[in-house]
Every structure is written in structure tokens, then in C-alpha cells.
Amino acid sequence: MDLSGKTAIVGAFESTRRDAPRVHPFALQMDCILGALDDAGLALKDVDGLCAASGDWAEGGGTMDVIELAEYIGITPTYVNSTDVGGCSYIMQAGQAAAAIATGLAEVVVISYAACPRWWPLNTPSFDPFVFPAGPGQYEIPYAPTLISTYGLFARRHMDLYGTTPEQLAQVAVTFRNHAIQNPHARLRKPITVDDVLASPMIASPLHRLDCCVVTDGGGAVVMTSRERARDLKKKPVYLAGYGAAVARTQNSQIPDDLKTPAALSGPRAFAMAGVTHDDIDVAQIYDAFTVTPMLALEDLGFCGRGESGSFVADGNLTLGGRLPSNTDGGGLSSNHPGKRGIFTLIESVRQLRGEGPGVQVPDAKVAMAHGLGGTFCSAATAILAV
Amino acid sequence: MTAPTTAMFTLPVQDETSAPFWEAAREGRFLIQRCPETGRYQWYPRAHSIHAPHARPEWVEASGRGELLSHSVVHRGNQPGDPYVCALIRLEEGVTVFSRVEGIAENDLRAGLPLAVAFHSLDDSTSLPVFRPRTAAQGIEA
Numbered sequence: 001m002d003l004s005g006k007t008a009i010v011g012a013f014e015s016t017r018r019d020a021p022r023v024h025p026f027a028l029q030m031d032c033i034l035g036a037l038d039d040a041g042l043a044l045k046d047v048d049g050l051c052a053a054s055g056d057w058a059e060g061g062g063t064m065d066v067i068e069l070a071e072y073i074g075i076t077p078t079y080v081n082s083t084d085v086g087g088c089s090y091i092m093q094a095g096q097a098a099a100a101i102a103t104g105l106a107e108v109v110v111i112s113y114a115a116c117p118r119w120w121p122l123n124t125p126s127f128d129p130f131v132f133p134a135g136p137g138q139y140e141i142p143y144a145p146t147l148i149s150t151y152g153l154f155a156r157r158h159m160d161l162y163g164t165t166p167e168q169l170a171q172v173a174v175t176f177r178n179h180a181i182q183n184p185h186a187r188l189r190k191p192i193t194v195d196d197v198l199a200s201p202m203i204a205s206p207l208h209r210l211d212c213c214v215v216t217d218g219g220g221a222v223v224m225t226s227r228e229r230a231r232d233l234k235k236k237p238v239y240l241a242g243y244g245a246a247v248a249r250t251q252n253s254q255i256p257d258d259l260k261t262p263a264a265l266s267g268p269r270a271f272a273m274a275g276v277t278h279d280d281i282d283v284a285q286i287y288d289a290f291t292v293t294p295m296l297a298l299e300d301l302g303f304c305g306r307g308e309s310g311s312f313v314a315d316g317n318l319t320l321g322g323r324l325p326s327n328t329d330g331g332g333l334s335s336n337h338p339g340k341r342g343i344f345t346l347i348e349s350v351r352q353l354r355g356e357g358p359g360v361q362v363p364d365a366k367v368a369m370a371h372g373l374g375g376t377f378c379s380a381a382t383a384i385l386a387v
Numbered sequence: 388m389t390a391p392t393t394a395m396f397t398l399p400v401q402d403e404t405s406a407p408f409w410e411a412a413r414e415g416r417f418l419i420q421r422c423p424e425t426g427r428y429q430w431y432p433r434a435h436s437i438h439a440p441h442a443r444p445e446w447v448e449a450s451g452r453g454e455l456l457s458h459s460v461v462h463r464g465n466q467p468g469d470p471y472v473c474a475l476i477r478l479e480e481g482v483t484v485f486s487r488v489e490g491i492a493e494n495d496l497r498a499g500l501p502l503a504v505a506f507h508s509l510d511d512s513t514s515l516p517v518f519r520p521r522t523a524a525q526g527i528e529a
Contacts, residue, residue: 134400138399139431139485142399142509143485143487144461146461150459153473154456156458200463202460204459231420254431254483
């Protein structure tokens, strides 16, 4: 069965909040779910499928998060998915929801996310692989790696292998900041220079503070349904044309010598399903937790050659008017990043394809790519969306 | 450099599979695993061979020598004690381990730096391997 074009995103909503003091993440999710349903012209009673990954720190739920969330919302969905592979979970859930819709398991699926790290008061134990000192983690966690230091290991080796420079990394932050300046909801909107990035405090070498994403509260949701039902709804359907995903590793010791990430598997699958080439992508949302994050994705997805992402970025390819205008809302580096940003890559793709981008808008965009990773390049999911 | 204290390190949860590794570490020896069928090494230790999934890996003592593959100096860490150096080290046996590098200035860290294992005793049950620049006696020429 060919899944391409069988389903569509029919509603999308991003909370404009960046600080939500004392708001429980479930309350924020409810705002987003109602917003996305309203965008689609649907009601909560139409929803029979729910996708969420809300069980980590500051997300409000626990190991049965999707049940907790369904109960809070007040629905009893007959299709659920709580796949949690880190930041790209919601892109992966979109692909799985499409399969569920296309095979009749569900009709209207909501994919939802919110987190409130800025005020979350509980220091409850997390069981994610980056803090858990048992099993594989017993050989790494005692050394207190941080998420940022693992991205630092990738960035340092990329520099050694390919001559990538701190200035090229910084250019990623500068590029997306320029997009955020146009987005009234973006967390950071002051113009920055490469020198500003390099002068900001070192967090985990070679990554400076401005090489890192913002930390905001926030949330978002999308609604998916079948191609047939999508035609009758309020907004122009955004079809899921292609999808691919893969998971690879969690431990630092398993980082491959050539720094290849699971995006090298998710990307080709998504492009093949959609039947498009790189030149067909009008606009891209590429997960940018740190400046090195989208750089490796560009290489693994094939937008540039191995080791060439530094010059690809420095040459202006990611800016509006460039070959691959990316992170048009300002991305995680400047707009918002509550923890798992994948949902926003879907939402901004939808907005771009409808001409509703809150930041910079690519004129007449027809094909968009939403690409995310999870953890520290542990997982990857790629969606090609089209109108 | 001040001596590390237990409070600066999360203790590993030792288990049936890993017991020989931590036991050897207490004696100052660094063990890795080898597949009995293919002869290939693996890290991290598991109850099975990733090269021949039905085979049980055997423990072998590693040379304890390796070279720096990549590193990140943590200036804003999860725990007290920063800055400290998180690193990937390629052992002579060909496997990559994650550890800390100590006893060297940040500016002297570079890929290919010859390293040798050293051990911090955290408590009666745990000695934690770390890596330090190799001395002449440890064979600076790899």
C-alpha cells in the first residue's frame, strides 16, 4: 500500500506562549488541541486518535502519559500512540498516524505536545538514557556527560574531520535569528552576528551559549485525517507525501566514526515515498537544538556532501531566497524550544504551505520538509508535506 | 587538580553482566569484551555478542592505551566539579569508549593525543576508569 498523499494535516496550532508560569503542561496541550481542531473546523468529539509523548521531565505526565492526557482532555480515543524517541517523536507519530488512518484504525488523529521547563518544580527522577546509570548507562553516566557536551563531541570531530569552523557553526544561529526577527512570537528577536555567538559564554566546547537553543515553555498540536475527509474541512489540506524514520543509538561510545546519524536512513525513505528530489523542497524545518544539529542533518539528508555543511550554511543556502530556506519561524535557536521541538517543524511546515508563516514566508511554497532528531542524534524522522 | 570525591560522580549500577568489569577496575585493570566466534571486540559490555548474537562474549584485559577521538569541555555541567573534559577515546583494540580526560590543559587537547587509563576509587565497590596523557613509560608512541 502506498501511503503517499493518503492523509493530510488539516489543523495546526502553536501556542504563542514562551513563559507559562504555573500552567500545567496538560492545560497548555488542551489550548493547543482546541486551537488545532478549530483551525481544521473540527470538534473534540470528532477525535478518535491521540498521539502524545508527555512522560519526560516538565511534560506533566508519566509512563502512561497518553492515558493521563486523554483523561485530562476528556476523550476515550480508540487509537493512541505514545512513541517517545525524543524531539522528533511527533514527526514519527505523524507517519504512524497516517498509516493508522489509511488502514482504518483511526479517522481523526490529534498529535499534541507541551512542556513547561521554565517553572516545572519537580525534580522527579528521569529514566531517559542520558541520566540513568544502569545497564549501558553505567559506563557513561558516572562521568556526567551533558546533552550539550555530546553535541560538542559531534561538533569537535566534525571540525577535525572536515575543517568546519566555529564561525560556520555560528552562522547557523545568525541565519535563524534573522528569520526570528520577523516572528513576533519568537523568544529572541535581537539581531546577532557571528562575533556575538563566538563571544557568548562557552557551555560545552566548542558550543557557546548562542550555539544552543532557547529554553521556553510552549506547546503545539496538529490534526490529521484522511485525504477524503480533508477535502471538506476549513483549510487547504497539507498532504503527507513522504515519511521515513529510524533509531540508532543512545550511548556516546556508539557514535560512529563518520558521525552518520539515523537521518541518513529516514531521509531517503521519505524522499522515495514522496517521489521528490532535494530540488523540489521549497522550504525546510530542520531541528536545531544546537548549531551543529541541522548541519549534520543537511549532510545525512543529502542536501550537501559529507563534511560540506559548514560552507553550505555560510554560503547562505538556508536563508530566505537561498537554495533551502529553513527554520522560517526562527527555529529552536531563536523562537521556542520546550524540550521536544518536532511538533513545531510540522506546524511551521503547514503554515508555510498555506502562506501563514509568522516569521519569514517563502512565496508560493508547494513542498515542505519537516525533519527532526531525538536525543543526541539518537533517532530521526523526516516528513515531506505538500499542497 | 583536586582529587575527585564520590559526590562528583554518580555511582554506576553494577549488575550480573558488568560485575567482572567493575571487579577488575578495582584492581586497576580495564576489561573489554571479545566475541568467541568472530574474535571481534565490543564496547560497551553486554550479555551477548553484537557480532554473533547467540554467543556469550568473553572478558579480556585491554592494553589501557588509546588516543583521543573527540572531546568537549563541560563548563556548565550537571554536577559540581566543572570544568571537566568528556571524551571519546579509541582504544588500541579498536573500540571507542566514553570517559573523562584528566591531567591536561584544555588548550593541549587535540585529536590523536596518546592516552592511558587511570582509576579513581569512588568507594569500596567502585573504581572509575578515566584517561590521562600517556607518560614515556606507558609508550607515548602508539
